[in-house]
Amino acid sequence: MKSLYTTVATATGGRNGHVKSENGIINLQVRYPKALGGANEDYANPEMLFAAGYSACFDSALNLVIKNEKIQTGETTVTAKVSIGQIENGGFGLAVELHANIPATTMEQAQALMEKAHQVCPYSNATRGNIEVKLTVSNN
Known part of the structure; x- marks a missing residue:
């Protein structure tokens, strides 16, 4: 494959952590959804x-x-x-x-x-x- 675009994101803490793109546009706390044992639906997953x-x-x-x-x-x-x-x-x-x-x-x-x-x-x-x-x- 000839690459046309590449981006990078880093996660820390897995499903109960944080994700951030290298340019900072995505900068989110992530949590387990309620259906998988999380407390609520207030975060991205x-x-x-x-x-x-x-x-x-x-x-x-x-x-x-x-x-x-x-x-x-x-x-x-x-x-x-x-x-x-x-x-x-x-x-x-x-x-x-x-x-x-x-x-x-x-x-x-x-x-x-x-x-x-x-x-x-x-x-x-x-x-x-x-x-x-x-x-x-x-x-x-």
């Missing part, structure tokens, strides 16, 4: 950060596909739902549900655009074959 990154990246990939296909749509949105759970070997794994809303398209067009974006998105390429990713679309 790794799954939340992954969901934010995946949804933003996928929406960009989707818009690149739309541009390349020369299709006119309304403003797209992508929502990423990231789950963590225990896997068969006793470790932990992730699952993702991506939902894209692609206005001013037919459902068939929306589904085709979603599938093409899933082939382009770096997050999709990085996770393919490693975690379950479910794709759904709407067009309103």
